[in-house]
Each structure stands twice: as structure tokens, then as C-alpha cells.
Amino acid sequence: MSGQVAIKAIGTVAVGAVVVAAAAAVLHSAPKTPPTVAAQTTGTLTTPNGVLTAASLNLSTYPDSAAITWRRTNGGVGAHPDWVSYGPGTNLTVPAHAVITVTINQYDGGEPIPNPFLAEVHGTVGGVANIDGHLVRAIDDQHVGHTFTIHNFPSSDQDPLFVSVPLPAVAEDAPIVAGTDYPAPHVVTFKFVTGGPGTYAWNCQFPCGGRYADMGDAMSTYGYMSGTLKVVSTT
Amino acid sequence: MGDRLRTPAGRVTVIVLVLTVVLLIFGVWWVSVSLPTTASNTMKAVKDTMLVFSIAAAPVMALVWGVAYFSLRQKRHSGDEPPEDGPPIRGNNRVVLSWVLVSSLLTLFLLIWGLAELTATSATADSPLVVEVTGQQWVWSFKYPDNGGVSTADLVLPADRPVLFKVTSTDVIHSFWLPEMGIKVDANPGIETDTATTPTLLGTFNVRCAELCGLNHSYMQTTVDVVPSADFDTWVQSNGGTVQ
Numbered sequence: 001m002s003g004q005v006a007i008k009a010i011g012t013v014a015v016g017a018v019v020v021a022a023a024a025a026v027l028h029s030a031p032k033t034p035p036t037v038a039a040q041t042t043g044t045l046t047t048p049n050g051v052l053t054a055a056s057l058n059l060s061t062y063p064d065s066a067a068i069t070w071r072r073t074n075g076g077v078g079a080h081p082d083w084v085s086y087g088p089g090t091n092l093t094v095p096a097h098a099v100i101t102v103t104i105n106q107y108d109g110g111e112p113i114p115n116p117f118l119a120e121v122h123g124t125v126g127g128v129a130n131i132d133g134h135l136v137r138a139i140d141d142q143h144v145g146h147t148f149t150i151h152n153f154p155s156s157d158q159d160p161l162f163v164s165v166p167l168p169a170v171a172e173d174a175p176i177v178a179g180t181d182y183p184a185p186h187v188v189t190f191k192f193v194t195g196g197p198g199t200y201a202w203n204c205q206f207p208c209g210g211r212y213a214d215m216g217d218a219m220s221t222y223g224y225m226s227g228t229l230k231v232v233s234t235t
Numbered sequence: 236m237g238d239r240l241r242t243p244a245g246r247v248t249v250i251v252l253v254l255t256v257v258l259l260i261f262g263v264w265w266v267s268v269s270l271p272t273t274a275s276n277t278m279k280a281v282k283d284t285m286l287v288f289s290i291a292a293a294p295v296m297a298l299v300w301g302v303a304y305f306s307l308r309q310k311r312h313s314g315d316e317p318p319e320d321g322p323p324i325r326g327n328n329r330v331v332l333s334w335v336l337v338s339s340l341l342t343l344f345l346l347i348w349g350l351a352e353l354t355a356t357s358a359t360a361d362s363p364l365v366v367e368v369t370g371q372q373w374v375w376s377f378k379y380p381d382n383g384g385v386s387t388a389d390l391v392l393p394a395d396r397p398v399l400f401k402v403t404s405t406d407v408i409h410s411f412w413l414p415e416m417g418i419k420v421d422a423n424p425g426i427e428t429d430t431a432t433t434p435t436l437l438g439t440f441n442v443r444c445a446e447l448c449g450l451n452h453s454y455m456q457t458t459v460d461v462v463p464s465a466d467f468d469t470w471v472q473s474n475g476g477t478v479q
């Protein structure tokens with residue numbers, strides 16, 4: 001009787017070990033943490049707040065995450081190649097007390113955005129964004145592709161920061177540019193000023209993720225349409 | 236007098252009186268330290284209600300705890316053989332009547348107090364400042380329809396002026412929570428829910444989502460700046476709005 005109990009115990013432990021090993025294998029093969037995209041310092045700018053460091057950050061939004069280099073590991077296309085995604089990464093780092101110039105190449109289509117407030121530009125220098133060479137304070141809320149929206153982290157020991165810039169949708173019938181997989185992008189450029197060091201979250205506010213009122217999948221998984229923005233001290 | 240205190244009823248009475256005093260002190264202290272700053276008439280009503288309810292509950296709680304403590308401490312049996320049950324107590328009309336009457340009066344008082352405070356804080360003034368509050372994963376936005384449609388992600392309110400919030404959501408259920416103003420109301424998609432308050436304290440306070448709403452729920456917060464009326468008008472005009 002005791003031998004049977006011992007066999008059952010060993011069997012249970014063995015099954016548990018197999019389950020743990022399988023879970024470890026799955027986790028190991030899962031996509032790695034998105035790479036950090038650091039803003040490049042470009043000099044200084046004279047502002048009403050004094051002379052500040054100037055830095056630039058370049059991002060893109062794609063209709064499919066297969067376009068993101070870091071996801072194409074081992075010759076594959078990533079776990080969810082059909083999910084929309086920001087690139088080249090979603091963990092962003094920018095200097096503190098600096099003017100950050102963000103340029104986003106927007107390759108994706110879009111639809112009406114549920115909340116017109118998010119079709120407006122908020123929190124940028126001058127309250128404007130440059131879209132394809134035109135300064136705008138808002139875009140047509142019926143044709144929004146995505147937004148780039150930075151949120152406050154729930155902490156009182158870092159400076160508040162709220163920036164939200166809408167990215168217009170690429171027309172459905174826009175021709176594919178030769179030699180690429182996408183139409184010509186909308187180029188959106190804007191500036192915002194950072195305060196002291198801190199950690200913030202950013203995400204797209206346009207429901208573009210599929211499932212759950214289009215707030216699932218890419219919208220509910222870090223590394224696609226959301227990430228972190230770390231403001232770091234440069235001194 | 237000394238003999239009376241040595242009876243079971245006397246001992247229970249002493250325990251209940253001591254516990255009542257302790258619970259009253261604790262209740263008053265706890266209400267003063269556990270609730271946020273009072274930044275509106277609603278929050279004042281909330282604190283007043285918490286204080287009154289704590290005071291009303293103290294003797295009741297003391298009686299329950301006192302009797303329970305005395306019974307467990309003094310009437311606890313030790314040994315293997317439990318004693319026979321005592322004779323049943325029936326027909327004490329005076330105790331039953333007192334208990335029912337006191338409980339009814341206490342409950343009625345709390346009901347009337349609660350309804351009066353609820354009615355007072357829910358009342359909408361004749362010309363409140365209307366603010367349309369929209370929750371969306373994961374941002375709050377505020378629009379002032381009577382001020383030229385000014386919209387903002389940071390709530391700005393004038394002090395000492397009634398405000399009517401019209402709260403809704405564009406996607407899932409959120410909860411519009413102003414901790415220091417005693418306001419917490421669900422933001423439901425497709426439904427507009429009204430709630431009102433009057434800010435009474437200048438300063439910057441919190442706006443949070445109190446309903447788990449997805450990936451960045453914890454980031455769905457902003458601030459409310461309560462400013463003098465003149466500063467509010469200036470803010471409205473600087474954002475392209477019109478002053479009433």
C-alpha cells in the first residue's frame with residue numbers, strides 16, 4: 001500500500017515538473033521585451049523657460065506588427081503579425097527638462113474616433129502639431145488612425161505630463177509605395193517639454209485592438225499600442 | 236453602590252460605559268484622519284454623516300462587545316463535563332419593548348439624517364456650472380458647454396459655485412471619482428448620469444477612475460484645480476471660451 005502511495009506521489013511530482021517545464025518553454029519562446037527607443041539629443045533650444053536640451057524621437061505606426069524588426073526573431077513574424085503596432089519599440093526614454101521633438105510616420109488606416117476630444121492636440125508646444133507640413137490644433141474626428149497619448153503616472157513626486165496628439169488615417173484607397181508594403185505615411189511632428197525625471201505611460205486612444213469594443217488584443221497588451229515613457233536626468 | 240457594581244449587570248454596565256467612551260474617542264479620531272481633505276460641500280456632508288453614524292454606533296457596538304466579553308470571560312466553563320443549561324428567559328416585556336423602541340428610533344434617526352444629507356447634496360442649483368465628463372480607456376476629458384465648448388484633460392472649477400457634472404463613457408464602465416470632493420459616480424456608456432457639488436476649497440485635488448477598466452486603468456487620473464471665480468473666467472477665455 002505504501003509502495004502505491006509512493007508511486008502516486010512520484011508521478012504527481014513528475015507531472016508537475018513537466019507542466020512547469022512546458023510553461024517555462026512557452027514563456028522562453030514568447031516575444032522579448034520591446035527594445036528601448038531613446039531620444040537623440042540634437043542640441044539646445046531657447047524657450048520661455050530658458051535654454052533647454054533639445055532631443056528627437058522617431059516612431060511609426062503600422063497596420064501589422066510584422067513590420068517591427070525586433071518581433072521578426074528567428075526568421076518569423078512575431079506572435080501576432082496582424083496586430084497594429086507602434087515601432088521600432090514602445091519603451092521610450094527622453095531627457096528631463098528638455099524639448100522633445102517627436103516624429104511619427106503613420107501608415108495605418110482609421111475610422112471615426114468615439115471621443116472628439118482625442119482628435120484635438122493637447123499638451124504640445126503651442127498646442128499644435130505639424131501634419132504633413134501643416135500646423136493643426138485638431139484633425140477630422142471622422143478619420144483618425146491612432147493617437148499618441150502620454151498619461152500621468154499615479155504619483156505625486158513627479159511632474160504632471162499629459163500630451164495627446166491625433167494621427168490621421170491613411171486613405172483606404174491610397175496606393176502602395178513601390179518597393180514597400182505600405183502607402184505613403186502621414187508624417188506627424190510635434191514638440192513637448194519634459195519636467196523632472198519620472199515614469200509615465202503612453203498609449204493609443206483610438207480603439208484599434210480588436211475584440212472587447214476594439215480595446216482588446218493590441219490595445220490590451222503592452223508592446224503594441226502602449227508602453228512607457230521614462231524621463232531621465234542627464235546630469 | 237459597591238455591591239451593585241459587583242453584580243453581573245453592574246459589571247456589564249461598567250464595561251459598556253468604558254467601551255462607549257473608547258469607541259467614541261476612536262470614532263471621532265478615525266473620521267478626522269481617515270477621510271480626505273474637505274474640498275466641497277458634499278465632502279463636508281460625507282464627513283458629518285460619518286461622524287454622526289460613528290457616534291450613534293458607539294454605544295450599540297459597546298453593548299454587543301461588552302456583553303460578549305463578559306459572557307465569554309465570566310461565564311466560560313472549564314472542565315470536561317458542561318453544566319446543565321439554565322432556565323429559559325421568557326416574557327420580559329420591558330426589555331423587549333426597550334430594545335425594539337431604541338433600535339427603531341436609532342434606525343429612524345439615521346435614515347432621516349441620511350436622506351436629508353442626500354437630498355441636500357443632490358440638489359441642483361438654479362444656474363450651475365455644467366461640466367460634461369467623458370471617460371474613455373484611459374483618459375478623462377471635460378467639456379464646458381456653457382462656456383463656448385472649452386474642452387480639457389485637467390478639470391478646472393471656480394470656488395463656491397455649484398457645479399453639475401454630466402458623466403458618461405464612450406466604451407466600458409468607468410467611475411468618476413473626486414476623493415476630496417466626496418464625488419464618485421459610475422460613467423456608463425450611452426447613459427448620462429448627473430451629480431452635483433460645490434467646491435469650497437482652493438487647491439489642486441485628484442480625479443481618478445474607481446472602476447477597473449483595462450490595461451492603463453491605474454493611469455486614468457488627472458487633477459482638478461479649484462480657483463477663484465475671476466481666475467476661472469481668465470482660464471476659460473485663455474482657452475478660447477466665453478464667460479457667462
